[in-house]
Amino acid sequence: MPYAKIVATGAFLPEKVVTNADLEKIVDTTDEWIRTRTGILERRVSSPDEPSSLLAANALIDALDSIGMDKHELDFILVATVTPDMAFPSTACWIQKRLDINQIPALDISAACSGFMYGLSMARAYIESGMYKNIAVIGVEELTKIANWEDRSTCVLFGDGAGAVIVQATEDESDGRILSNYLGADGRYGSLLMKEAEGTVNPATHETIDKKMHYITMEGQETFKQAVRVMKSSSVEALKRAGLKEEDLDLVIPHQANIRIIDALAQRLKVDYSKVQVTIDRYANSSSATIPIALNEANRDGKLQPGNHVLMVAFGGGLTWGSTVVRW
Numbered sequence: 176m177p178y179a180k181i182v183a184t185g186a187f188l189p190e191k192v193v194t195n196a197d198l199e200k201i202v203d204t205t206d207e208w209i210r211t212r213t214g215i216l217e218r219r220v221s222s223p224d225e226p227s228s229l230l231a232a233n234a235l236i237d238a239l240d241s242i243g244m245d246k247h248e249l250d251f252i253l254v255a256t257v258t259p260d261m262a263f264p265s266t267a268c269w270i271q272k273r274l275d276i277n278q279i280p281a282l283d284i285s286a287a288c289s290g291f292m293y294g295l296s297m298a299r300a301y302i303e304s305g306m307y308k309n310i311a312v313i314g315v316e317e318l319t320k321i322a323n324w325e326d327r328s329t330c331v332l333f334g335d336g337a338g339a340v341i342v343q344a345t346e347d348e349s350d351g352r353i354l355s356n357y358l359g360a361d362g363r364y365g366s367l368l369m370k371e372a373e374g375t376v377n378p379a380t381h382e383t384i385d386k387k388m389h390y391i392t393m394e395g396q397e398t399f400k401q402a403v404r405v406m407k408s409s410s411v412e413a414l415k416r417a418g419l420k421e422e423d424l425d426l427v428i429p430h431q432a433n434i435r436i437i438d439a440l441a442q443r444l445k446v447d448y449s450k451v452q453v454t455i456d457r458y459a460n461s462s463s464a465t466i467p468i469a470l471n472e473a474n475r476d477g478k479l480q481p482g483n484h485v486l487m488v489a490f491g492g493g494l495t496w497g498s499t500v501v502r503w
């Protein structure tokens with residue numbers, strides 16, 4: 176049976192930086208509140224002519240270039256996003272068009288902030304089944320385009336960006352590989368975090384626009400509580416499935432929703448903070464893109480060495496959650 180190995184990482188972030196001081200000028204907030212409650216100092220914001228597929232295509236090209244791989248070697252494109260270019264065709268198809276690699280399958284995954292974890296698990300399953308050999312898994316999000324910039328309780332939290340990995344088949348058992356995945360969901364909590372309009376329940380009308388139903392809404396405190404609980408339990412489950420313990424971990428890459436959730440996870444797992452990858456200060460919460468962006472930073476900074484054990488863990492709207500353990 177082939178194993179699934181992450182052989183390349185890449186990322187792309189829009190150039191425009193919006194600081195907390197910039198936000199103080201448009202909503203009733205302060206740098207101090209945002210910093211202490213969330214850990215965010217600044218975020219990247221995409222321009223109107225930078226759709227999700229553009230960010231994602233650039234992240235994928237970055238990953239391909241990092242190992243000198245020909246784009247024609249890819250045989251599947253999986254894209255985790257809740258901010259697609261449009262409802263359909265999928266963002267994956269638009270990325271495929273941008274790269275000019277027609278014919279290979281391309282698919283969007285909708286699992287909010289956990290989408291990249293779902294994508295990694297699907298890529299692993301396809302590769303281990305022998306169906307495909309080189310799968311691009313991308314997390315891309317432009318939450319700033321569905322944020323209500325008059326709602327201080329949400330708009331300060333989000334940023335835009337894309338991260339990509341290439342998952343490849345390897346026959347070598349001693350090689351690095353994805354050791355375990357764990358996924359879950361609980362639709363009973365769906366209303367905690369959503370964008371209500373523009374679907375079949377509330378098709379776009381003047382009324383949905385007037386009521387601002389095309390923007391993200393979140394019950395912050397309840398989401399926070401669920402996040403702390405589920406991030407810990409899914410980390411423990413993925414470690415168990417990989418046959419590892421917390422002390423075996425060299426790096427933890429949590430979804431970047433709030434520095435207090437990340438701190439709570441590190442404490443509960445008893446993992447030294449130096450082993451936790453943090454990007455929320457610079458990029459805020461970019462949903463499904465936070466983990467692949469952070470993974471790429473760790474990789475490019477030389478923090479991922481062969482044999483290292485890495486835990487990735489995410490939580491988001493749905494509710495959904497997912498975790499992955501990798502031997503690099």
Ligand code: UT7
Pocket residue numbers: 203204205208209212213288327328329331394395396397398399402431432433436460462490491492
């Ligand atoms: O990525 C997917 C999953 N998402 C998450 O996991 C996010 C989870 N939730 C959170 O991170 C936190 O709940 C938030 C950062 C969203 C909010 O932090 P909080 O400590 O839960 O604050 P809160 O909602 O309880 O609000 C506390 C106070 C309120 O004022 P009063 O009622 O105490 O007077 C808010 O109106 O802070 C006020 N507030 C703000 N003040 C200044 C809310 N937003 C702001 C703001 N600036 N931007």
